[in-house]
Amino acid sequence: MSDQLQLYEVFIRSSRGLDHKHVGSLHADDAHQALEYARDVYTRRGEGISIWVVASRDITASQESDCDSFYDPLDDKPYRHAAMYELPEGIDSL
Amino acid sequence: MKDNMSLVGNEEKFQSKVDAEEKVEPKDWMPEKYRQNLIRQISQHAHSEVIGEQPEGNWISRAPTLERKAILMAKVQDEAGHGLYLYAAAETLGITRDELIDRLHTGASKYASIFNYPSLTWADIGAIGWLVDSAAIVNQVSLQNTSYGPYARAMVKICKEESFHQRQGYNIMMTLMQGAELQRDMAQDALNRWWWPSLMMFGPHDAESAHSAQSMKWKIKRRSNDELRQQFVDQAVQQAQAIGLVVPDPDLVWNEQRGHYDFGAIDWEEFQRVVSGNGPCNRQRLAHHVSAHQEGAWVREAMAAYEAKRRAVPAEVA
Numbered sequence: 001m002s003d004q005l006q007l008y009e010v011f012i013r014s015s016r017g018l019d020h021k022h023v024g025s026l027h028a029d030d031a032h033q034a035l036e037y038a039r040d041v042y043t044r045r046g047e048g049i050s051i052w053v054v055a056s057r058d059i060t061a062s063q064e065s066d067c068d069s070f071y072d073p074l075d076d077k078p079y080r081h082a083a084m085y086e087l088p089e090g091i092d093s094l
Numbered sequence: 095m096k097d098n099m100s101l102v103g104n105e106e107k108f109q110s111k112v113d114a115e116e117k118v119e120p121k122d123w124m125p126e127k128y129r130q131n132l133i134r135q136i137s138q139h140a141h142s143e144v145i146g147e148q149p150e151g152n153w154i155s156r157a158p159t160l161e162r163k164a165i166l167m168a169k170v171q172d173e174a175g176h177g178l179y180l181y182a183a184a185e186t187l188g189i190t191r192d193e194l195i196d197r198l199h200t201g202a203s204k205y206a207s208i209f210n211y212p213s214l215t216w217a218d219i220g221a222i223g224w225l226v227d228s229a230a231i232v233n234q235v236s237l238q239n240t241s242y243g244p245y246a247r248a249m250v251k252i253c254k255e256e257s258f259h260q261r262q263g264y265n266i267m268m269t270l271m272q273g274a275e276l277q278r279d280m281a282q283d284a285l286n287r288w289w290w291p292s293l294m295m296f297g298p299h300d301a302e303s304a305h306s307a308q309s310m311k312w313k314i315k316r317r318s319n320d321e322l323r324q325q326f327v328d329q330a331v332q333q334a335q336a337i338g339l340v341v342p343d344p345d346l347v348w349n350e351q352r353g354h355y356d357f358g359a360i361d362w363e364e365f366q367r368v369v370s371g372n373g374p375c376n377r378q379r380l381a382h383h384v385s386a387h388q389e390g391a392w393v394r395e396a397m398a399a400y401e402a403k404r405r406a407v408p409a410e411v412a
Binding site: 044 | 178
């Protein structure tokens with residue numbers, strides 16, 4: 001079965017105004033079928049108003065093991081954070 | 095020698111990550127035994143969800159009302175979904191669905207022994223939902239904090255759905271207990287037969303449990319078998335009393351000092367007999383799963399053939 005079927009990742013938007021969130025994965029023959037399976041498996045109790053399915057093999061992921069070097073260029077810029085800037089006494093809405 | 099050193103280093107790093115309550119995710123390095131232990135536990139859990147559909151499915155066509163029938167179908171559909179969540183979690187550990195099903199069919203992989211008992215009357219559907227699902231929930235709530243991320247996330251989803259299962263079962267028992275003497279006897283008889291197997295669901299006592307110590311250290315398991323069993327007994331006894339059922343254990347007594355119920359000795363010989371394949375329905379359950387899988391082969395083949403044909407047709411024509 002898994003020789004034939006593709007793995008899909010399922011994302012669900014639980015209500016308007018919120019992001020689609022990853023909820024799990026399933027096997028299906030094509031995207032349309034994956035969408036129907038996702039409806040049956042992940043939205044039986046009104047959990048969502050919109051579903052995305054993405055073939056797992058189409059996802060390119062960063063490697064957590066390379067985390068240090070991958071994010072390194074961003075770690076030495078404390079001036080990006082508001083907390084770096086000290087405010088004078090009495091100023092509290094800036 | 096150098097390889098050995100780095101392996102030891104990895105294991106130490108892994109353990110300190112687990113100790114710090116950081117979740118382990120699929121692509122992380124993990125000890126091979128952690129991986130195997132998880133595959134064993136998650137697949138056993140997945141198989142239990144799916145095999146558990148059989149004793150309940152047995153009563154769909156004979157549910158006493160249309161409403162009960164619709165409820166039971168919804169519950170059995172949930173169990174199939176739970177099986178899928180768990181199979182998907184197991185697959186992230188590098189094993190395929192085919193291998194998992196194959197291990198079930200060859201007996202290499204187990205499922206919860208309680209499903210090897212028959213569902214003889216409608217009251218059994220009440221007892222299964224109330225007791226078996228309650229026991230499962232007690233266990234699964236603690237597993238929401240398990241160290242393996244995909245397993246923990248599957249547990250969160252499953253726990254949300256299980257409380258319906260438990261309540262519909264209890265509601266069946268309650269309704270029977272408000273009925274005629276025959277109906278009350280039927281409910282009591284179901285409790286008598288399902289009580290002890292439910293206690294066995296938590297597995298052997300801590301001292302005798304083969305996988306427990308390592309699983310606790312790796313935080314795959316978060317609470318011990320005996321702790322979980324005690325919690326279940328404390329809850330279920332009260333629920334039984336509230337609707338007039340008598341728990342079939344002459345040694346059951348409230349222990350003021352411990353703040354828990356003391357209960358009688360579990361028949362571990364029976365447990366072993368059923369686990370090792372000689373319960374009332376072991377062969378039937380497995381044979382049914384094998385035949386359903388084989389008889390469903392043409393559906394899978396048809397879907398694959400349809401998909402192949404669809405791909406062969408140029409997009410503008412399709």
